[in-house]
Amino acid sequence: MITKMNSKEDIKEALISIFDELNGYLKTVDDATFKKTINGKWSIAQNTDHLTLSNFITNLSLNIPKVVLKQLYDTNNRTCQNYDEVVWRYQRSLSGGAKATFPFQPKISMVPIRFLVEKLWENSAKELLQSLDSWTEEELDTYLIPHPIIGKITVRELLFFTVYHIQHHLNTIQSIH
Secondary structure (H helix, E strand, O other), X not given: XXXXXXXXXXXXXXXXXXXXXXXXXXXXXXXXXXXXXXXXXXXHHHHHHHHHHHHHHHHHHHHOOHHHHHHHHOEOOOOOOOHHHHHHHHHHHHHOOXXXXXXXXXXXXXXXXXXXXXXHHHHHHHHHHHHHOOOOHHHHHHEEEEEOOOEEEEHHHHHHHHHHHHHHHHHHHHHHO
């Protein structure tokens, strides 16, 4: 299903689906499990916090005026990668030792207020979907955004990454529970 994701509408549906899946799962987790770390790995709260930061930064990128994006990062001059290719690039980087850079490391979850962690997550998801509405199909393939691990990617590729990234962390979260 996801590997056939291509259009803006497909991406939006996949984002809504993964946001809903994570939101639903968080409701099944008790407070102790939400905060629990295992073997020094991030807790569910920290994973959620990381995804929130990622969404907010993606949202910021989607709201930079396109003329500024063009000046900062140029425009795309290559064939766009599909979902599977973006995932492969990311997994290859992870297997090479890539880790979340400082701006993407959990911060708000250090304050043990579950409501705040969850509310910020939900707001980040809602804002990302709203920001996507202002992009056309053509613009998704035209403008480039720097990704801290896989380099410059198109906005469409960034959205493919976002869908995968949330699923990746949801799998991690589910393994904690």
